[in-house]
Amino acid sequence: MAYGDKILDHYQNPRNVGALDRNSENVGTGIVGAPECGDVLKLQILVDENENIVDARFKTFGCGSAIASSSLATEWVKGRTLDEALEIKNTDIVRELALPPVKIHCSVLAEDAIRAAVADLKAKRAARAGTAESGAGVK
Amino acid sequence: MDSSTKTAPAKCRACHRPMGSPLFCDHCHSLYPSEGLNHFELFGFPPAFDIDPAALRQKYLQLSRGVHPDHHAASPESTDSLRLSAQLNEAHRVLLDPVLRAEYLLELFGGPAASADKGTLEGVLATALQLREDVCDAQATGDRPALDRCAARVRQLHEELLAGIGELARQLPGDPQVRRRLRATLNSIKYYQKLLGEL
Numbered sequence: 001m002a003y004g005d006k007i008l009d010h011y012q013n014p015r016n017v018g019a020l021d022r023n024s025e026n027v028g029t030g031i032v033g034a035p036e037c038g039d040v041l042k043l044q045i046l047v048d049e050n051e052n053i054v055d056a057r058f059k060t061f062g063c064g065s066a067i068a069s070s071s072l073a074t075e076w077v078k079g080r081t082l083d084e085a086l087e088i089k090n091t092d093i094v095r096e097l098a099l100p101p102v103k104i105h106c107s108v109l110a111e112d113a114i115r116a117a118v119a120d121l122k123a124k125r126a127a128r129a130g131t132a133e134s135g136a137g138v139k
Numbered sequence: 140m141d142s143s144t145k146t147a148p149a150k151c152r153a154c155h156r157p158m159g160s161p162l163f164c165d166h167c168h169s170l171y172p173s174e175g176l177n178h179f180e181l182f183g184f185p186p187a188f189d190i191d192p193a194a195l196r197q198k199y200l201q202l203s204r205g206v207h208p209d210h211h212a213a214s215p216e217s218t219d220s221l222r223l224s225a226q227l228n229e230a231h232r233v234l235l236d237p238v239l240r241a242e243y244l245l246e247l248f249g250g251p252a253a254s255a256d257k258g259t260l261e262g263v264l265a266t267a268l269q270l271r272e273d274v275c276d277a278q279a280t281g282d283r284p285a286l287d288r289c290a291a292r293v294r295q296l297h298e299e300l301l302a303g304i305g306e307l308a309r310q311l312p313g314d315p316q317v318r319r320r321l322r323a324t325l326n327s328i329k330y331y332q333k334l335l336g337e338l
Binding site for chain 2: 031032034035036037038040042059
């Protein structure tokens with residue numbers, strides 16, 4: 001199978017590999033997997049006070065396409081708001097990297113990871129709001 | 140055993156003698172295309188998780204001989220013979236492996252299919268990810284004892300899930316909750332299988 005330049009570039013020089021402090025209030029962590037192939041992917045986002053994503057990291061144990069898809073996803077989420085990050089679709093990743101049909105599930109994994117990370121962050125925010133409210137006796 | 144008698148004709152259409160197998164006549168060797176027979180019916184086993192490996196092997200050899208392409212090469216039945224042999228091989232492969240067998244049983248009893256439900260057991264993805272990282276670190280530093288500890292841990296987790304799969308698959312058809320739990324356990328074990336393959 002012949003891979004395109006972009007996918008090879010992201011695979012050979014993956015951007016934003018690593019981890020953020022998952023216990024930080026400003027970090028959202030998404031861990032997703034594809035049972036068909038056993039690939040696991042962790043994507044983390046860091047937001048500022050205005051809910052803008054200022055940093056992202058990933059760790060992917062899987063094939064080259066899964067690594068390239070997550071690398072691209074971390075590049076794309078940076079500078080977006082949480083809701084804007086959710087607008088990234090797996091089909092955008094497929095197009096950008098020219099993924100072959102058998103590797104489309106890798107892009108789905110990356111999209112799922114963005115969603116999971118955003119959901120984790122929103123859950124943290126909601127939990128904090130809940131504690132603040134009950135602490136103030138509003139509840 | 141009911142499932143085989145249900146689908147096997149009582150008498151051979153060619154020689155009119157009683158049929159011992161749903162696939163071929165023991166007397167005149169006429170073949171019976173096994174359209175619609177599932178893997179369990181093919182072997183004359185009830186659709187249940189527990190299978191006697193010796194009985195499976197014996198039945199597999201017996202049926203394979205009966206439908207073998209070498210015995211039907213020149214006859215108009217050669218295509219049936221090839222197809223039945225392939226089907227037997229596939230059924231044997233699936234029934235021999237407990238994970239594939241449970242997967243197949245779950246499908247027979249209505250799923251959910253792996254494509255429809257990618258859920259895993261609580262914490263499995265995070266554990267698998269952590270173990271992957273530990274394995275990578277140990278490999279990078281050439282830390283053999285750490286690598287052995289990882290391997291032992293993965294094998295233990297794999298064993299635990301395998302036991303869980305058996306327990307749940309024995310409850311099939313079960314209620315939707317049992318089937319969802321089995322689906323999640325089958326999905327989960329894939330991550331450890333992959334790790335084992337790489338260690």
